[in-house]
Amino acid sequence: MRKTQSPQTIVLDFSSPNIAKPMHVGHIRSTLLGSCLSRLHRLIGNKVISDNHIGDWGTQFGKLLLGWKKHLDEASLKQDPIGEMERLYKLVNAATEEDEAVLEAARAELVKLQAGDAENLEIWRQMVKLSQSQFDTLYSRLGISFDYTLGESFYNDNLKGVVEDLKTKAIARESEGAYVVFFDNIPELASNPAIIQKRDGAFNYATTDLATLAYRVENWKPDQILYVTDGRQQLHFKQVFTIFNRWKGNAKVKLEHIWFGTILGGDGKPFKTRSGEVIKLSDLLDEAEERALAVVSEKNPDLPEDTRKNIARVVGIGAVKYADLLPSRQSDYQFNWDKMLAFNGNTAPYLLYAYARIRSIFRKSQEEFSYSFEPDSIEENQLLFTAPQELTLAKHLFSFGIILEQVAEDSRPNILCNYLYDLAGLFASFYENCPVLKASEPEKLSRLTLCHLTAKVLRMGLETLGLETLEEM
RNA sequence: GCGCCCGUAGCUCAGUUGGAUAGAGCAUCUGCCUUCUAAGCAGAGGGUCUUGCGUUCAAAUCGCAACGGGCGUACCA
Numbered sequence: 001m002r003k004t005q006s007p008q009t010i011v012l013d014f015s016s017p018n019i020a021k022p023m024h025v026g027h028i029r030s031t032l033l034g035s036c037l038s039r040l041h042r043l044i045g046n047k048v049i050s051d052n053h054i055g056d057w058g059t060q061f062g063k064l065l066l067g068w069k070k071h072l073d074e075a076s077l078k079q080d081p082i083g084e085m086e087r088l089y090k091l092v093n094a095a096t097e098e099d100e101a102v103l104e105a106a107r108a109e110l111v112k113l114q115a116g117d118a119e120n121l122e123i124w125r126q127m128v129k130l131s132q133s134q135f136d137t138l139y140s141r142l143g144i145s146f147d148y149t150l151g152e153s154f155y156n157d158n159l160k161g162v163v164e165d166l167k168t169k170a171i172a173r174e175s176e177g178a179y180v181v182f183f184d185n186i187p188e189l190a191s192n193p194a195i196i197q198k199r200d201g202a203f204n205y206a207t208t209d210l211a212t213l214a215y216r217v218e219n220w221k222p223d224q225i226l227y228v229t230d231g232r233q234q235l236h237f238k239q240v241f242t243i244f245n246r247w248k249g250n251a252k253v254k255l256e257h258i259w260f261g262t263i264l265g266g267d268g269k270p271f272k273t274r275s276g277e278v279i280k281l282s283d284l285l286d287e288a289e290e291r292a293l294a295v296v297s298e299k300n301p302d303l304p305e306d307t308r309k310n311i312a313r314v315v316g317i318g319a320v321k322y323a324d325l326l327p328s329r330q331s332d333y334q335f336n337w338d339k340m341l342a343f344n345g346n347t348a349p350y351l352l353y354a355y356a357r358i359r360s361i362f363r364k365s366q367e368e369f370s371y372s373f374e375p376d377s378i379e380e381n382q383l384l385f386t387a388p389q390e391l392t393l394a395k396h397l398f399s400f401g402i403i404l405e406q407v408a409e410d411s412r413p414n415i416l417c418n419y420l421y422d423l424a425g426l427f428a429s430f431y432e433n434c435p436v437l438k439a440s441e442p443e444k445l446s447r448l449t450l451c452h453l454t455a456k457v458l459r460m461g462l463e464t465l466g467l468e469t470l471e472e473m
Numbered sequence: 474g475c476g477c478c479c480g481u482a483g484c485u486c487a488g489u490u491g492g493a494u495a496g497a498g499c500a501u502c503u504g505c506c507u508u509c510u511a512a513g514c515a516g517a518g519g520g521u522c523u524u525g526c527g528u529u530c531a532a533a534u535c536g537c538a539a540c541g542g543g544c545g546u547a548c549c550a
Contacts, residue, residue: 343512345498
């Protein structure tokens with residue numbers, strides 16, 4: 001595998017959770033896909049700037065502020081900040097539906113916040129801080145980090161200028177009291193104008209995204225910006241990209257919306273709890289680890305508890321990640337615990353097992369056979385293909401680089417998943433048919449080399465997908 | 474209405490820069506553990522690739538149309 005000859009700077013926009021709300025299943029595809037693409041591009045030699053565009057500004061803060069001031073429960077805020085903020089929001093939201101005065105009060109809080117009121121800003125900062133620490137806990141559990149976390153609020157001061165600029169350049173014009181961009185020359189968008197300033201003077205997400213885009217282009221000078229979001233936002237990004245190109249026609253940046261489908265429950269409808277609530281990401285990961293622990297304990301009860309728990313963590317989290325990256329990105333997929341934690345089929349446990357089996361061979365080679373294998377001394381010409389399985393495996397190994405390029409080109413990690421599944425299958429076949437440690441030289445060295453290369457590729461591939469590997473399971 | 478996506482084995486899905494007998498897992502059936510982890514391997518059965526027309530030496534794949542489903546579509550993001 002070679003690094004790319006012409007490294008590109010790529011901005012990756014993904015995850016983007018909202019302040020004062022728990023991260024839930026709706027965030028996992030963006031988060032996992034985005035972080036996978038981020039690792040992949042770094043691996044093949046591109047420069048990646050990952051930016052978490054968190055939802056830290058917007059109309060919901062009027063209700064939140066009102067709730068915070070009137071109904072805050074300090075104790076539960078300490079115990080479960082997100083839960084408490086969520087409770088406050090729901091409480092006020094329900095009250096606004098019955099009482100117009102409450103709605104007015106919430107609006108007033110929002111106006112104060114936007115005008116820079118010191119008290120409201122301070123509360124807002126606390127809400128952001130509390131939320132961010134919850135996000136960090138989850139990101140660390142998932143092994144994900146960002147280069148930047150510049151939320152919507154970061155661009156507040158630029159929004160007015162964006163609209164002014166678009167007005168003076170005659171890209172936007174007044175319509176029904178709002179400022180709007182029309183796309184009459186583009187048949188696809190002709191009946192879908194984009195509002196950049198609402199009738200009440202407020203800005204919306206198109207405006208924020210334009211300001212964000214301008215900032216990124218100006219400060220990071222990227223060759224590409226990839227937005228990893230839900231497929232339902234296709235129209236929005238078409239509009240924003242089109243406006244941006246009219247606005248900054250000279251910017252040579254490739255803008256791409258990497259969209260994905262919905263996660264469905266077993267009933268084929270969007271994945272929810274039985275009572276219709278969204279499923280919290282933390283609960284989902286807990287359940288994954290619990291289920292994995294039950295299986296590991298059943299299969300391998302003799303391992304110490306700590307070891308089993310660690311295996312369960314890697315397998316459980318890995319299973320969720322793998323199940324999310326395996327389906328073709330644009331299609332909806334059904335979330336299914338039994339399937340993702342199965343040992344048969346294209347699953348994380350199957351791949352991790354293949355890796356652990358190889359590692360076991362090398363442990364044995366040292367412990368029982370006192371055989372030292374030096375990975376540094378590998379030469380391709382020491383490979384012997386006496387059994388057909390060896391040749392098939394070797395051929396597959398050498399196509400790894402091409403696969404990575406293809407995955408990067410199309411932003412489709414499922415290609416890598418399928419490649420690794422094939423690899424693990426070919427290895428399993430080799431493993432059954434070709435004894436390694438009991439072979440004699442020079443076959444033994446050749447087979448150990450194949451094992452080593454398989455482990456290396458499996459590990460690189462799995463790590464690119466975001467999975468940890470295990471020495472034993 | 475318009476736009477985007479989808480329709481492949483009983484089920485869940487791969488296969489989308491056109492290429493040989495269309496693949497996997499589950500489910501059903503048959504073998505293989507005193508041999509490097511059987512969380513595995515070897516094998517069997519199961520498909521008019523929604524339908525029709527077209528392009529091509531060649532179509533699950535490209536084009537058009539129909540039927541069926543999901544989503545989006547001016548002041549949420």
